[in-house]
Amino acid sequence: MDDADALGPPAKMRERRGELTPMLSQYLDLCERYPDSLVLFQVGDFYETFCEAAEVTARLLEITLTKREDSTGRYPMAGIPVDSAESYIETLLDAGYRVAVADQVQEPSETTGVVDRAVTRIVTPGTLTEDAFLDDDNVFVAALADGDDHGAERGLAVLDVSTGDFYATGGEAGAVADEIQRFAPAEAVIAPGLSADAFDGGTMVTPFRPDAFDPERAGGKVADYFGDPDTVLGSTAEVRACGALLAYAEYTRAGEADRLDYLNHLTRYDPREYLLLDATALRSLELFERRALGGEASATLFDTVNETASALGARRLTDWLRRPLLDEGEIAARHDAVGELVSDVVTRESLHDDLRDVYDVERLVSRVSRGRANARDLRSLKSTLDVVPRLREALSDADSDRLRDLRERLDPCEDVRARIGSALVAEPPIELTEGGLIDEGYDADLDDLRATEREGKAWIDDLEADERERTGIDSLKVGVNQVHGYYIEVTNPNLDAVPDDYQRRQTLKNSERFVTPELKEREEEIVTAEERADDLEYALFTDLRDEVAAETERIQAVADALAALDALQSLATVAAERDYTRPELGADGFHIEGGRHPVVERTQPNFVPNPTDLDRGTVAVITGPNMAGKSTYMRQVALIQVLVQAGSFVPAEAASLPVVDRVFTRVGASDDIAGGRSTFMVEMTELATILRAASEESLVLLDEVGRGTSTTDGLALARATVEHVHDVVGATTLFATHHHELTATADRLDRARNLHFAADGTGEAVDFTHRLREGPAGASYGVEVARSAGVPDPVVSRAHELLDREGAAATPDEPAVAANGGVDEAVFDRLRRTDIANTTPLEALDLLAELKAATDE
């Protein structure tokens, strides 16, 4: 928040409440009613702000700060034009404000006093519906609540007001925090007493009436929209969150009918139904956001597999990547559909072409339902429905269950389509009150009015010729202007010939303008017919819009099917064009032939495919020089896994994979400077999460764990981590490290493997092959990488000299950190297997004796 003083009633006005002019006292009232929002107050063609709010808006929007002066005092004032308000409002949102737009809701001509004003909408970052603010992506607002007992149980509700997408989920606080990250809401309301910690800096946490979270009240709200809360939701925490979120969404629609009629569908899910990707994983795998490490902006996974043709499809594909599936049947159903479209080029391409004509129906229909849609919106809806029969035709021979099911669900809504088609002209204007919307033949009364208008105009068109003949004045002209309407113009030399029934209207320098009683009558007829036609058109249009609004659920169902079809089409297009293969599911390990990194292969023309062959529970220790490709490889495996479970084919020659419950990553350095934590602290926090939460069903990527501290500590931690993951956690793990000593640890453990990236050290230059091999890496090429990076020769030579001197110390096959000081491996193992927490003092003494005996031998 830039400056909280800009909110609420200005002190200066409050002090003089009794004396203020009626207009300013209206402003003061509105500021009091909307104390959390910056009030934009319409005065004619401007939205004005006053006092502190004016100072803040003038600064943020770079507009002039002026003053309003009256008998009660001088008030700073700053205003923005109503016509270009949206871009200014956007800047205010970016600065962290909510904006309450107070419009004049009465014509100034209707009153002798001050015009009525009311807040007609509250614009907040998470509840945007105006096209001007939106791109294709979802914009979410969330609500977080706890249960009756205020324990660790949390409920989360997430809503996109512009599309009507509504999700609810719940669970213990940590799991729900992960779900929040998946949706990355722009805004959130939270129950009284809860901390906002689960939200990061990208979410504006907004205060809201605590009573909206009251279980009874919230339950009532949920019932109002979706039926019995106990049936549709999982816990009181979820009910509180959903109810409060609905109340908040209604609150921001001030002025419009309270209820959001297009919210018909609630998706309630359990986080355990989807592959869990926490914030760290989403970030480090760059699913949606670029990290631009080292200034090099790379594409995201989403960019790479997004070949959707519509906004609906793009949002659906985002959701599939954000919440990959766990259910093998569901995954296979998507794979079947993708497979069919991969092999059927004709269908795939015709789907892609047709889907390009699909508009953002979810948003269209929500605008229709809110009474905000114009005639163009309805035409766009019709164009979209026009596509549906073509899509059904393209899918007529579909085999896979999913495609057949989608075909079934593609209801062309023939009645709606025909109705819009017959009512509206092909290219209606945006304005709704100035006519030109409704087509001929739709309404008899309208056609009559238009006929009157046409006849009147035809009569006038003929008038010039008729009057020239009657008067004999060849230069006589008939014209029209805004102020005086139709007139007959006669130049001064001909004034003598003017007949008696001409009435003078206007005198110009060289001519006079006249009207005749008949011309006035005709004109009156035309104007009346025009006005009545405009009003009638508006009425017919709103009736049509209401009729379409009554079909909201049907149209939403079509939108849902279109979205899924487009997402499948996208996956199939990518698979076909980039040579992806269908993965086999249900394997007891990760077996990939010729795997590729889906994003890097797009920018590296000579990308080297690499295999993966890891039984479940294997810990692979991956060594190799800097720049050899370790990080790329590890991410490649994880991305392939995410793609599989999202329903996609994968960049590989062949793949046979299990379904994993969660992908964990501890990759690269991510300083949390804003959070005040050092790189090492962040690294350890992430590591702690993984070691606590990973299961045998998880896939874990650990990249250079322990790098952020001293070598000894780092190595000790890395080693302890490998052992713990191997012995206790049991997750399949890829562990990249520069500590060659770790390769010895891997040699000792049953399910650990050494893999490495070799580099050909030809002479003193390094040639990266990017090829993964069995066993530990032979040497570190760090010094050569330093040379190719431009480190001066003397430093490089000296480093070589030092390396030579240290010799064997750096060889990788040496056992790990002589930490056991020569103690027999069996003793070491015995210690490792000991669970101290479950060892009695007596047992401990026995153990000590046993170990002592072993070392004495």
Ligand SMILES: Nc1ncnc2c1ncn2[C@@H]1O[C@H](COP(=O)(O)OP(=O)(O)OP(=O)(O)O)[C@@H](O)[C@H]1O
């Ligand atoms: N299989 C591959 N084929 C072609 N180029 C690759 C391959 N793998 C990685 N690269 C390229 O090599 C460079 C280094 O890759 P990467 O960052 O994965 O190496 P690294 O071993 O993790 O390095 P460091 O240890 O310094 O983190 C990247 O620019 C990447 O694009």
